[in-house]
Amino acid sequence: MAAQTKPVLHGYFRSSCSWRVRIAFALKGIEFDQVSVNLIKDGGEQLTEQYKTLNPMQQVPAVEIDGVTLSQSLAVIQYIDETRPGPRLLPADPKKRAQVRMISDLIASGIQPLQNLYVIQKIGSDKLQWAQHFIDRGFQALEPILKQTAGKYCVGDEISMADICLVPQVYNAAERFDVDVDQYPTIKRINQTLNEVEAFKVSHPSSQPDAP
């Protein structure tokens, strides 16, 4: 009865990819257990041999669910969506699904990896400028795309995986890397709307048990 066991999220309160998975669980109303993997303490708990068996990439999140261990947040979110009832995280219409995935990947492949902790650590100097450059570059592309796809949320009027990716990325931009989000009115407006939604509130880093 693996499906009746609560999923376990190995993550970190401030990791944007862990945050994405928390939002997906919350939107679906799925209870889960959290195990904190402190990315800073002792050089990073994600680097231990024990954690490496959960995710050989030595990144968070890793999710134990239905007898398998999955990493990569978008793979986890789509697995949840395909196996659990509750509100759809991807729309039924194939073109809208493609737009949701396009926006999600623009953030998950085009922005987030370039301002991730392990990349920033490799940059000698100008860490802040590096992160700002790639976030601004991504947001400059995302803004006109959202102008075409958005309704109340990123794609139309239903919350989707694209929104799940947007909120943590805007938080990183504004709170960690001092990017001026006022330059991107559509991004800013959707982010503000989403931050009022209960599933996003309970998933916020500041509400997690491992937040200082």
Added chain:
Amino acid sequence: MAAQTKPVLHGYFRSSCSWRVRIAFALKGIEFDQVSVNLIKDGGEQLTEQYKTLNPMQQVPAVEIDGVTLSQSLAVIQYIDETRPGPRLLPADPKKRAQVRMISDLIASGIQPLQNLYVIQKIGSDKLQWAQHFIDRGFQALEPILKQTAGKYCVGDEISMADICLVPQVYNAAERFDVDVDQYPTIKRINQTLNEVEAFKVSHPSSQPDAP
């Protein structure tokens, strides 16, 4: 009758993300037109205002299909899979689908963006070492994952989106960045098997009309 118009792939022969889309079209037996976007000439044709309307990220590929323009290769591939007949690019089983997406995202978010042209251009010195570092880091994680998921191909014995991501990444590793792929026997073995498959052969950079 938009679906009867041939899709148009705006890409570049050596771009690994364009290559992914070519493989997907070939596996599905879909005819398409190619428009070359030369990433090197005149500072890069992807930077023109004209191309920016197709993909505001100013990257290849962009695909015109069924009356919409899509970017982000994995979004395009999954759209093709969900709307076209032919061999499945993602398995029917949800856990296997999740593994295919996990492997695809490990490459598409965890490796490829960090050795992409526009990132390499930002690195002052040690461009080769930078790319090698992030490719080796990714392959060191991918190898044990594939040991668990692979049959003949990345996940079981059917070709999937994971294989579509693998081949261009191994090519980049071996041909462009001098990574020793012999260190990763499972990656090497699957890559060799895939390179014998007709859809992979016809999609190879050296077979494209814009190859020098």
